Amino acid sequence: MERTVSEGGPGSPGAASLGAAKPADGRSASRAACSLDPVRAAFWTAFRHLFPEHSLAAQTPNGSLLISWSVADDPHAHYPYAAPVMLRFDPALVGVMQGADAAQRESIARQHEPILREGLRGYDPFARFPKARVVVFG
Numbered sequence: 164m165e166r167t168v169s170e171g172g173p174g175s176p177g178a179a180s181l182g183a184a185k186p187a188d189g190r191s192a193s194r195a196a197c198s199l200d201p202v203r204a205a206f207w208t209a210f211r212h213l214f215p216e217h218s219l220a221a222q223t224p225n226g227s228l229l230i231s232w233s234v235a236d237d238p239h240a241h242y243p244y245a246a247p248v249m250l251r252f253d254p255a256l257v258g259v260m261q262g263a264d265a266a267q268r269e270s271i272a273r274q275h276e277p278i279l280r281e282g283l284r285g286y287d288p289f290a291r292f293p294k295a296r297v298v299v300f301g
Contacts, residue, residue, distance in 0.1 A: 199220065199222050199228070200222065201260075201261075201265070201268065202252070202257055202260040202261060202268065203220075203222050203226070203228050203252075205260065205265075205268035205269055205271070205272040206228065206250065206252075206272045206275070206300075207220045207228060208269065208272065209269065209272035209273045209275070209276060210250075210272070210276060210279055213276075213279065213280070213283070214230060214232065214248075215232045215245075217232050217233060218230055218231070218232040219231060219232060223249075226251075226252060226257065227249050227250060227251045227252070228249070228250040229247050229248075229249050229295075230247065230248040230249075230250070231244045231245050231246075231247045231248070232244065232245050232288075233245075234288060234289065237289065239289045240289055241289065241290075241291055242293060245288030245289070245293075246286070246287065246288050246289075246290050246293035246294060246295060246296065247293075247295045247296070248283070248286065248295070248296045248297075248298065249295050249296070249297045249298070250279070250298050250300065251297060251298070251299045251300065252299075252300050252301060253299070253300060253301020254301075255301060256271075256300055256301045259271065260272075275300050278298065278300055279298055279300075282296065282297075282298030282299075283296065283298070
């Protein structure tokens with residue numbers, strides 16, 4: 164099973180570090196592992212600007228999004244990656260998003276940005292004892 168990872172852009176560090184393996188067909192690990200389902204992709208697109216440019220978003224088997232990024236070059240970093248941010252989605256919200264077209268999904272996802280902003284209040288990506296920040300949408 165391929166891991167689902169979305170990158171911040173070409174040349175973003177860390178894609179392989181999140182466990183994306185090079186597939187047998189020879190494609191690069193970052194290209195092979197860069198798709199999210201349409202619902203999670205809409206949320207990631209809507210929220211992408213809130214995270215560093217080189218952030219990675221991985222869809223977990225239960226449908227959550229796990230977001231982190233390399234902080235290895237930062238002098239305040241105790242670990243090579245930021246404390247992760249996990250986005251969880253209520254099944255009813257996922258159902259609404261699945262029944263919507265692309266423009267509606269984008270609009271619905273953007274409407275949830277204030278929830279994410281509030282959920283990130285006080286978040287410290289450089290925490291000495293990192294704890295995942297979990298934000299629930301629904």
